[in-house]
Amino acid sequence: MTGQSRKDKHKYDNFFKGLRMKYKHFDEIEPNHNTNFTLLYFAACRPLCKLESAIRRTNGGKLTFRQAWLLRRIQRKFFQMSAMWKNIET
Numbered sequence: 001m002t003g004q005s006r007k008d009k010h011k012y013d014n015f016f017k018g019l020r021m022k023y024k025h026f027d028e029i030e031p032n033h034n035t036n037f038t039l040l041y042f043a044a045c046r047p048l049c050k051l052e053s054a055i056r057r058t059n060g061g062k063l064t065f066r067q068a069w070l071l072r073r074i075q076r077k078f079f080q081m082s083a084m085w086k087n088i089e090t
Helices: 006-016 037-058 065-089
Strands: none
């Protein structure tokens, strides 16, 4: 956080403490017939690449084994979802 003193940093740490992404269960998601899976796939891959770049910047250009494994796992799930979608479409 730029422009902040060290003593003010703790109040922002407490603000973000316990803040997590909220996920819906698969069964709770309503169908949407207006989406294009191909566009969604590439839209999901872009933030994944940006996330990898951001992690590399903070780690001096390197990923830990765990970080690389988790990113590859997410990427693999994208591939699996697209393969399932192609099986359904054909």
